[in-house]
Amino acid sequence: MSLPQNIPLRGIVPPLVTPLTPSEELDRPALERLIEKVxxxxxxxxxxxxxxxxxxxxxxxxxxxxxxxxxxxTAGRVPVLVGVTDTSLAESINLSRRVADAGADAVVFAPPCYFPIDQADLVTAVRRLAAESPLPVMLYNMPALTKIAIKPETLRALLDEPTLLGLKDSSGDLAYFRQARGVINERPDWTLLAGPEHLLAETISIGGDGGVCGGANVFPELFVQLFDAATGGVTDEVQRLQKQVERLGELYRLGSNPAVAVIQGVKAALAELGVCDARLVSPVAALDATNTEAVARIVRGVIDLQKAPVATSVSGSSFSS
Incomplete structure (x- = not known):
């Protein structure tokens, strides 16, 4: 198995929404608009x-x-990583084979959920996926939804797996992030990416390699600029951009269900911008009409902040080779 050329990964990797038609099929024209935008x-x-x-x-x-x-x-312009998380490990492996045929560059794996597993079983699952997947594997720590964390000692136990790429951490726990960074330092070819976008700059300051930021669907340039400013140590620019991130984050407080509020907010903002419909897959509903004006106000607020005077910034950060 050959690893993607741009390893270790560095930068902003938007977790793309899935645009849907009223019949819950893929809305390909909307997906093309979204991908070209980011x-x-x-x-x-x-x-x-x-x-x-x-x-x-x-x-x-x-x-x-x-x-x-x-x-x-995408046509090879940037690496495409694909989530293969499933309640069934066999289905994760099957999907990894299918997406390899489709042209993906790597798969992303969170612990199987529903039946709780211990860390030893998690190591076994990762080793089996790594052995049977035709693509390299990035681990995904999302304990709020999977109900199991990938503990630092589990990361350490997996350091010898040659086709693992690193970790995407969406725990929001900076103490955990620091521990993971300490382990990953032993594998210079591994990447440590942060999920929570409001912590992007802070995680970069403690050794993070970038972010998988939901808001980058809506304002991708904001997060690219923030990554550049944070990696370049341009403090004033980080502070200016962080205000935009915080304003955008108001979207995620509109929904009543914290588990899906980010998705609802991101899709609602994309609908406001004419990129795709706000529809989520059943049975989860989109934000209701009472939030329409709030969504528009938040989007306009970010745009207004972007028009404020811009400090000198760094440029050109990318993946390391």
């Missing part, structure tokens, strides 16, 4: 079928259609 802003990779992409809730047919379309539209 690539035009200079993002460094794409993450398909993650949490923001509603991956575990989509039918297998729509999952595969999303991957095939994303790879075709």
């Amino acid at each position: 690539l035009g802003a200079g993002v460094h990779g794409l993450f398909v079928l993650g949490t923001t992409g509603e991956g575990p809730s989509l039918s297998y047919e729509v999952r595969l259609a999303m991957v095939e379309a994303a790879c075709q539209i």
